[in-house]
Amino acid sequence: MSLLSFLFTLTTHALCLLLLVSFFAFLGYCAYVKYVHLKYDHIPGPPRESFLLGHSSVLLRTMKNDGLLLDVFLKWAEHYGTVYKVNMMHHVLVFVMSPETVKEVLMSSKYPKDIFVHKRLFSLFGERFLGNGLITARNHEQWYKQRRIIDPAFSSLYLRSLTGTFNERAEKLMTKLADVADRKSEARMLDLVNRVTLDVIIKVAFGMDLELLEDNSSPFPKAIETCLQGLVYNLRYVFFQFFPKNWAFVAEVRAACKLLRSTGADWIHNRKMAVHGGGDVPKDILTQIIKSAGKEESMTQEDEEFMLDNFVTFFIAGQETTANQLAFCIMELARHPDILQKAQKEVDDVIGMKREISYDDLGKLVYLSQVLKETLRLYPTAPGASRELVNDLVVADVHVPAGATCIFSSYISSRMEKFFKDPLVFDPDRFHPDAPKPYYCYYPFSLGPRSCLGKNFAQMEAKVVMAKLLQRFEFALTPGQSLEIRDLGTLRPKGGVVCAVTNRKQPGQ
Template sequence: MDMIAPGAEAGVPVRVPLVTKPMGVWGSFQTGRQNVLELIPEIALHQPIVSGRTVKRWHMVMDPGALRRILKDRVEDYPKSDVTKMILRPAIGDSMFIAEGAHWHWQRRAAAPAFSPRNVQALGPVMTAAAEIAAERIGQTEGRATNVFDEMVTTTFQVISDVTFAGGRAFDREAVHHAINSYIESTARVSFLDIVGAPSWIPRPSRLVTGSAMRAMKTMADQAIEDRRGAPDHGIPDLLDLLLDGEDPETQRRMSTSELRDNLLTFIVAGHETTALSLAWALYLCGFDPAVQDRARDEAKAALGDRAATVADLPALPFCRRIVDEALRMYPPAAFLSRTARAKDRLCGREVLPGDTVMLPIYALHRNHLLWPDPHRFDPDRFAGDASYDRFAYLPFGGGPRICIGASFALQEAVIILATLLARFRFTRVPGRDPRPVLILTLRPEGGVWLSVERD
């Protein structure tokens, strides 16, 4: 099925072609290997819930009230699905992202102080420095097409590695970057065995391919952590220092080396990939709508002049922040979540039984016609100060007690980098090179985000 091109609907950026007829198990597998989002039925954009059966019973939920129930009110009855855990565990073990119950609670409590507003703001200079380096690098491409997705990946990986292992000689950034990319490209794809609900002990061949790279990455991280334990005083505390100092206030438990490593790798994998995607899609949308880009540029220039943005500038950059918010609505990095029902329940009048798969298609939620007017249109002013929408209609970082612990970090970083770039450059779409939104583990722009760059 071909991508819906921007020209197919006036004023509509690229979007995913959704399902209009039944696929069956084999068709679902083939589609899921290429793009998980193409498993979503088109009717999900017009209804609060869609149910069906492939091998297991499943329900796709796009209703804010039901999502509040799943993610907040009865969160213990909807643990992350076995497929989610199988895909993520090879990279991030039993970190707080996939841990359940008491094991999740104590890790979250121990890590929470590291992501306090004060500590996130203190990491701002790292983001400002990376924004400046990115601007210098992009400036060298002036007058020609540039893949800004690659540029943003480089930039956000610099940020996350600098705030995670500052000065860590044992941390080979290139090797870690390569391992993460290999993992996402192959290991994180949906397997046929996942689709048919085969038990986790049956090996998934694709998840054996990058095993050695992942093992090397974990060994490297373990060594960096042990080095830091032996020589903790290296200047301004980074994320590793804050987590080493972290303690669950209820149990006084601290993270072991393996627990620290799994959580740090979670922040590295999620922290740079998701922010890079948010920025790449935001720049694509600015290229798509020059009037929005001009308005954001005027705001950024007025606030920054010729310098890079800092944390102190964020209150003067509300429109740049709204562009990031709208990019996260239209192209949420975590665009498809999955839970397994543990207890009998009712969602939107539908019976949910233990063992049912409950899908949270965030992409469809954010484009549901019952919740968002003209949902395929790019409109940052949806998020203006007087805008109103249900909290559980907008879930780029999840919701409830398990909302992404690094959300404020990601938003701060994204606005600093976006404003710095828009104040200096004009980005224009390259004809015939629009990206294709494809979900593997995250919602990536297949083919890159190619934009022409001109110094403003």
């Protein structure tokens, strides 16, 4: 036999062996998928379109048509009840709206974040993103150490001291809007509140002045937008990065991650040098964290990396969610003149013509608090949480086996007739002090030990911005724009909330 014939025979045998191994591997995978079906098929849910793909094709079609996946999940919840399953190949997601189970799982520290979402948030296309920071850490002890270090930076005493910065940055937005009103041009409110909230978090957390309302050249707003877009693709299209047509965008996402993390590394290093050198340092969140970390018995290199993870978390979550809440709030007030007038009257009564809003003033803006809470009911900017079950649960008489990934969504439960009358109606009186409190079906900041650390910070900031806006301006949505929701991991108004803005006559004028 010639060498060529021998090589041909060897190659043929190798290919046959490879095909045989692949065939049996495929059969083994199919058997595993069947096992998963048998384990979870007693749980209600929509019929699968495919044995292997499950409901993936429905979700992919929705995304391809620019639809909102949350509305698909809401439709299924209304049809199948407060617990149902969704199959995606060998993965099973169990959606839970039962308030009792929401309370049991989210209020406990024993249920870790699920591994699939953790991996997709840890890095974007191989570039470390949120890592093992406060949002993503699965190990409780690891998370608790970080929370212990960061907690003092969000104490009520420190938050009180921030009202001056909130006022100062909000005034810059009012100056910008006054110019828009004078020129009789349109204001893209989502973009403007994005810039002012990013200015705030960079100032109060890291002591930096970027003046983003005036500077359109800063790379940070674009980097955040790119990371969030990459996050959606990384979560929902598992093989996205392997298609050549996507490589340019993948490179953009990786570069955006690198920019945020390298900026964070520089800022943290410089501040540490200043703190340890005994020099004058800003009394901001970063300084507080560095000092708290110095009190720990041990700080490893891994802990230092966690600090950088939390820098990126603050940079994005500390700005993005508040900005989106403000934009949705402006959109809904513009659609409901009666609610707008009521909110303006309260601001007139409490604030009058003052330019400096105090911490005590914020506590008196009760109706504005109701408006902001109702905004988060319809538009929870972080729409859900996921947990891995460590033991079997019975949810609404349905047995859910341990190991399942449970999805809890404030967006879904807040829009269900079961929990809220006329759920799609914007009605701030749902949150009147005398109204019954929603029972574990409204949790826009999550619940329990893993609830959002910055929720009080965010609501103080939102109140200051909205109070000044209501005090000084009338605003109306420009006709023809989309009022739909865009999902980038956080929810934002798809149309950007484009408004015509006019100066408001002050009381007594």
